[in-house]
Amino acid sequence: MSTKGTHIAEWLRVPFAGITPAPTQERGQDLFPTGNWRSVRPVYHDKMPPCNNACGTNEKIQGYLDLVKRGKYLDGYALIKEDMPFPSITGRVCYHPCEEACNRGKYDEAISIRAVERFLGDLGLSLPQDVVKPGPPNGKNVAVVGSGPAGHSAAYQLARLGYEVTILEKSPRAGGLNRGGIPDWVLPQDILDREIGRLIELGVTVKTNTEVGKDVSWDELKTKFHACVLAVGLTEPNSVRAEGEGKPGVLYGLPFLRDIGMGTSTVKLGLRVAVIGGGNTAIDCAREAFRQGAQEVTMITVESNRTEMPCVPEDLHDMLEEGVELLHGRAMTAVLGNGRVEALQLHPARFTGAINASPIAVDRKAKTERFVADNVIIAIGQHASLNWLPEEFKTAGGTIAVDQFGRLGETNFFAAGDVVQFGSGQPLMVVNAVGSGKRVAFNLDKVLRGEPLRPRTVPVDVIVDLNRMNMTYFPHFPRLQQQTLEPVSRRRTQDEVIQSFSEEQAVEEANRCFSCGTCNACDNCYIVCPEPCIVRTDRSNGLYKILVDYCKGCRVCIEECPTGCLEGVPELDFDTGVVRMDTAFAITPGLHGRQKEQLAELHQRPPKDIENWR
Amino acid sequence: MSYTELTVWTRGIIMDKEGRDIVNSVAAAARQEGKVTQAMENYVDNPDRTNAPTRKYCRVSDSDIENALTYENEHPNIVALVEQTMVKGWDYLRGMPPGGTLVINTHYSPEYMVRFVPGPERLAQLVCVDAAKLADHKWLYYRLGELGLDRLSTEGAAERGKLIAPDIAAPLIAAVVKTTGIVKLETIEPMIANRAAFRAALSSLHILQVNPAATYAAYS
Numbered sequence: 001m002s003t004k005g006t007h008i009a010e011w012l013r014v015p016f017a018g019i020t021p022a023p024t025q026e027r028g029q030d031l032f033p034t035g036n037w038r039s040v041r042p043v044y045h046d047k048m049p050p051c052n053n054a055c056g057t058n059e060k061i062q063g064y065l066d067l068v069k070r071g072k073y074l075d076g077y078a079l080i081k082e083d084m085p086f087p088s089i090t091g092r093v094c095y096h097p098c099e100e101a102c103n104r105g106k107y108d109e110a111i112s113i114r115a116v117e118r119f120l121g122d123l124g125l126s127l128p129q130d131v132v133k134p135g136p137p138n139g140k141n142v143a144v145v146g147s148g149p150a151g152h153s154a155a156y157q158l159a160r161l162g163y164e165v166t167i168l169e170k171s172p173r174a175g176g177l178n179r180g181g182i183p184d185w186v187l188p189q190d191i192l193d194r195e196i197g198r199l200i201e202l203g204v205t206v207k208t209n210t211e212v213g214k215d216v217s218w219d220e221l222k223t224k225f226h227a228c229v230l231a232v233g234l235t236e237p238n239s240v241r242a243e244g245e246g247k248p249g250v251l252y253g254l255p256f257l258r259d260i261g262m263g264t265s266t267v268k269l270g271l272r273v274a275v276i277g278g279g280n281t282a283i284d285c286a287r288e289a290f291r292q293g294a295q296e297v298t299m300i301t302v303e304s305n306r307t308e309m310p311c312v313p314e315d316l317h318d319m320l321e322e323g324v325e326l327l328h329g330r331a332m333t334a335v336l337g338n339g340r341v342e343a344l345q346l347h348p349a350r351f352t353g354a355i356n357a358s359p360i361a362v363d364r365k366a367k368t369e370r371f372v373a374d375n376v377i378i379a380i381g382q383h384a385s386l387n388w389l390p391e392e393f394k395t396a397g398g399t400i401a402v403d404q405f406g407r408l409g410e411t412n413f414f415a416a417g418d419v420v421q422f423g424s425g426q427p428l429m430v431v432n433a434v435g436s437g438k439r440v441a442f443n444l445d446k447v448l449r450g451e452p453l454r455p456r457t458v459p460v461d462v463i464v465d466l467n468r469m470n471m472t473y474f475p476h477f478p479r480l481q482q483q484t485l486e487p488v489s490r491r492r493t494q495d496e497v498i499q500s501f502s503e504e505q506a507v508e509e510a511n512r513c514f515s516c517g518t519c520n521a522c523d524n525c526y527i528v529c530p531e532p533c534i535v536r537t538d539r540s541n542g543l544y545k546i547l548v549d550y551c552k553g554c555r556v557c558i559e560e561c562p563t564g565c566l567e568g569v570p571e572l573d574f575d576t577g578v579v580r581m582d583t584a585f586a587i588t589p590g591l592h593g594r595q596k597e598q599l600a601e602l603h604q605r606p607p608k609d610i611e612n613w614r
Numbered sequence: 615m616s617y618t619e620l621t622v623w624t625r626g627i628i629m630d631k632e633g634r635d636i637v638n639s640v641a642a643a644a645r646q647e648g649k650v651t652q653a654m655e656n657y658v659d660n661p662d663r664t665n666a667p668t669r670k671y672c673r674v675s676d677s678d679i680e681n682a683l684t685y686e687n688e689h690p691n692i693v694a695l696v697e698q699t700m701v702k703g704w705d706y707l708r709g710m711p712p713g714g715t716l717v718i719n720t721h722y723s724p725e726y727m728v729r730f731v732p733g734p735e736r737l738a739q740l741v742c743v744d745a746a747k748l749a750d751h752k753w754l755y756y757r758l759g760e761l762g763l764d765r766l767s768t769e770g771a772a773e774r775g776k777l778i779a780p781d782i783a784a785p786l787i788a789a790v791v792k793t794t795g796i797v798k799l800e801t802i803e804p805m806i807a808n809r810a811a812f813r814a815a816l817s818s819l820h821i822l823q824v825n826p827a828a829t830y831a832a833y834s
Contacts, residue, residue: 037625037665039699552665571699572722572730 038553040568042525042546047517047565048459051113054101056426057083057153057435061098061113066520068116068510073503077124078131080117084434085156086195088125089178091118092187092498094431095280095312103516106466109479112501112509119506125194134203135162140226140448143168145212148176149430150417151231152199153437154444158229159202161445166225167204170211173262177233177418178430180258181281183288184494189261213388227412227444230389230400231437234382234418234428240276242345243334245378249341253281253379257288270374271295274344275324276332278302278309282379283316286324289377290491298325300332300371302349302360318497321487330369331362335376344371384419397423405453406440412447416440463517463564473524473562480509515563519544525557525566617675618796619687623706624696626666632696635783637672640790643802644674652679656686667700674796692794694786695719701730712825713738717789719745719782724822737824741793745785748818749811777807784808785815792816 051061060079067076080087094114102110124130141164144155155165173179174196178187200206210216212232221228237252239245251267253275259265273294275286278301289297299319303309305328306316320326331349335341346369349362383398393408395401399422400408400415407414417433426432443453463469483499484490490497501509519541526534526544533550534557536543546557558566620640624633634655641653656669671687673679681688689709695701698720707714714737718727724740731740779787784806791799792815799816806812 037667039625039665039697554665571702572720572727 038548038551038571040553040555040558041548041571041574042551042553042555042557042566043569044519044542044544044546044565045461045567046519046541047461047463049516049518050101050103050462050464051098051111051516053459053462054097055083055435056097056429056432057438059083059098059117061117062513062515062518062520064120065111065113065116065510065513066515066518068120068506069513069520071507073120073123074131077120080120081124081130081132083438084117084431085153085199086121086178087117088121088191089187089195090431090434091115091121092191092496093178093182095427095429097427097431101464103464103466103469103514104512107471107474107514108476111512112479112482115480115482115501116506116510119501119503122500125191125198130198130201132156132160132198132202134159137164138162140164141166141224142444143221143225143228144231145221145228146176146231146233146417147174147196147206148231148233148417149178149433150233150437150440151176151229152178152196153434154229154231154414154416154441155204155437156199156202157438157441158444159199159204161441163445165204167206168210168212168216169206169208170214171258171262172208174206174208175261176231177433180261181254181284182430183257183260183284183291185287185291185490185497186284188496218388218390221413222411227414227448229437229440229444230408230413230415230419231417231433232384232386232419233433234384234422236383236385237378238381238383240332240378240380242332244337245335247335247337247341248339249337249375250335251375251377253277253285253377254382256285256377257281260288260292267292269294270341272373272375273297274332274371274373274376275299275379276301276376277379277381278311279379279381280311280315281381282377283311283319285377285379287319287322289375290322290324291494294375296325297323298327298371298373300327300330300344300346302329302331302351304329304350318484318487322491323487327371331360332376332378333362333364333368336370341373341376344373344376345369346371382418384422386419399423404455405443406436407443407447407453412444414440414444461517468564469514469516470560470562470564474514477512479512480505515565517564519565520563522562524560524562528556528560530554530556617677617679618673618692618794619690620672620674620692620694620790620796621687621690621706622670622672622694622696623700623704624668624670625664625700626668627664629696630668632779632781632783632786633668633670635779636694636696636787636790637670639778639783639787639802639805640797641672641674642805643791643797646801647797650675650677650679652682654685667703690714692717692790692796694790696782696786698722698727701727705732707731707733707736710736712736715739715741715790715794717741717743717786717793719743719786721747724820728822728824734824738826739793740822740824741789742820742822743785743789743815743818745782745789745811745815748785748814749782749808778805779812780807782811784811785818788812788815789819792819793821 049062052058055061064076064079067079084090091114096114098113099110104111142158144151144165144167147167147169151167155167158165175192178192237254269289269292271294273289275282282299286297286299301309306326309316329348330346332344333347334345336343336345347362347364348366349360352358352361386394393401400419402408402415402420406416406420416436418428421428421432421436446453485495485497521539521541523539526536531550531552533547535545535547555568558568622633622636624630637653641651644651652673654671689711692715693706694717696719698718701718716731716737720727720742721744724742727742728734728740787802787806791797791802803812
């Protein structure tokens with residue numbers, strides 16, 4: 001209540017209860033301190049975006065999409081490289097769990113994260129020198145067995161930590177599953193070669209044609225190196241145990257793709273090819289079969305329909321576009337033919353329990369079906385070849401026994417990738433192997449430095465609820481589709497099927513990102529605050545500050561934060577550092593006494609001169 | 615001679631009526647019991663601003679009130695906080711003689727809240743009542759857009775509701791009256807609109823005896 005323009009007798013002047021000065025008057029600021037109106041305090045708290053959380057190697061996806069938005073492509077590339085050694089590869093082959101988790105998928109369509117990653121990865125490969133440098137040498141050497149995704153990732157991270165890394169690869173060419181399990185029309189060999197070149201630039205030695213158990217013994221690994229990462233993968237194909245499986249013309253999925261990838265294939269396919277299995281390798285085999293000369297390709301699966309198939313839906317779609325037929329609910333029980341494959345004997349079959357995780361029940365009493373084929377490619381999974389491994393480190397499931405840190409007992413041996421993830425429920429995908437390799441590298445580093453290992457923490461605050469963001473800031477906008485080769489033409493060529501984004505497309509797609517739960521320096525809070533109590537030195541995440549002395553807790557910034565990274569924390573949750581205002585608005589306690597005395601003397605004062613009161 | 619001061623701390627506009635209902639109903643009930651009473655609001659706090667802390671006063675005396683013309687309660691025996699975070703803001707207990715009572719509308723326990731209280735040794739008891747929950751008050755204070763709903767309840771404007779204590783004031787009145795005996799429960803209960811919340815509160819108080827030795831010293 002302002003006293004401006006009011007005549008106040010001297011004895012009733014400030015400070016007197018009931019008549020307080022305006023904030024502009026003398027002592028007004030003392031009597032009307034602002035602040036402490038809050039019941040909640042705005043706090044910047046970056047949450048884990050669902051894409052980052054879903055990624056097998058926890059790439060900072062929101063971070064690099066944000067950098068692409070701003071045209072900082074190199075920074076974006078450098079950010080991916082913290083977690084991912086080869087974004088140009090995962091930008092092509094990843095099964096993108098990030099896109100399944102993307103909140104935008106609940107709003108219109110998920111962001112094409114993989115395409116943006118590929119754009120950045122290709123940009124990085126085109127640089128004359130990589131942005132990543134090896135760490136200062138620490139004088140320790142580590143062997144990494146296997147140069148697939150997990151081995152590549154572990155070697156990369158260890159080199160960045162300053163280790164002298166040697167990769168031991170049993171094949172004539174490095175790359176592991178990236179080379180031997182992924183066809184050229186998905187991942188061109190020259191891209192892989194250049195990514196391996198980048199790894200060698202980091203100082204990693206790659207020894208090909210070096211097989212553990214044959215060229216290097218377990219004891220040599222133990223004595224010659226300070227530590228060792230086993231990333232040997234699952235290399236041996238599973239058999240269907242069908243009669244006549246050994247006949248010429250019967251092929252196995254992974255060796256079929258591996259021989260083509262390594263350039264050592266001598267296979268000549270017939271016109272009619274059957275593929276047994278419903279997973280991603282089976283799909284790659286079926287599509288590769290066309291490119292190797294087959295005219296009719298049929299995929300035979302135990303799953304009763306295509307939605308149950310354990311594969312990436314868009315790969316399935318592309319496969320069907322290319323003309324592969326599907327035959328569901330059948331198992332191959334025999335390979336028929338005189339001296340080579342002529343037909344397959346099929347019986348109705350189903351999984352006895354959970355799809356793909358339980359034994360198969362074959363109805364042998366049902367009428368058999370004869371399926372004419374010149375070749376059959378069996379792609380029903382792989383297992384590891386671990387003859388060289390001491391028995392104590394083997395599990396009953398044929399994998400390497402490790403603790404939660406990927407370590408083999410109390411040794412300096414670690415294992416990563418499919419060979420430990422098999423049977424864990426984790427999809428055996430490139431990005432998950434990369435994540436496994438990364439985590440194992442960091443754990444290995446800790447062990448060699450004598451630091452305690454800490455279990456992986458589960459992020460507790462993943463934004464999955466759109467109501468926690470302000471959706472009024474996000475107009476609906478369709479997802480940009482990557483161009484693909486025409487289905488008819490691509491059946492006969494090894495050219496890459498899916499095309500890259502242009503720069504404009506990558507930026508446009510990155511612009512669709514909500515930045516769920518993470519400050520992307522949109523400046524909204526800075527602009528909308530009615531008391532200007534939000535300050536920043538620079539427009540960047542982490543540089544916004546709230547002057548709590550002035551904040552009234554009006555919540556405008558919290559409501560208007562598009563991404564939900566500002567949250568209202570109840571004042572009572574700040575139980576330390578209580579800020580108490582001793583001069584609550586009007587009066588200090590001592591004044592009451594004075595006021596009382598003045599009132600008591602009131603009758604002694606002369607009456608006011610109303611006429612001449614001014 | 616008994617003389618008791620009750621000061622209610624509340625927040626401007628959005629919780630103004632709650633504070634007013636408490637002092638008015640207690641004063642009216644005391645008057646029915648033959649006491650001399652006063653109830654008034656504090657204008658210096660600038661109560662017409664959303665969220666601004668503001669005070670309401672009530673005085674109950676067996677005889678004439680000596681300091682009837684003073685504007686504030688100098689020595690409140692009872693302090694009520696309509697909103698829990700106010701516990702941190704000011705020295706609302708200033709001038710409180712030993713043996714006072716503090717009532718807070720909160721879902722926290724008195725053991726948690728006492729750490730924020732300035733000079734808690736003056737208190738005989740700290741009473742916490744989850745008034746918002748008892749009154750089933752779902753919308754108040756939490757969403758910005760909803761604050762507009764109650765803007766009419768401030769000074770100089772038409773009241774949103776003419777009823778006394780239709781909402782969260784009812785459990786707070788129950789807490790004040792039951793723990794201090796400033797008026798009789800049966801006198802005040804007929805005035806309360808939300809009697810269900812009033813009665814529910816009587817059995818849902820969380821009381822922490824802070825300095826019981828001082829209890830009732832101020833009232834004697």
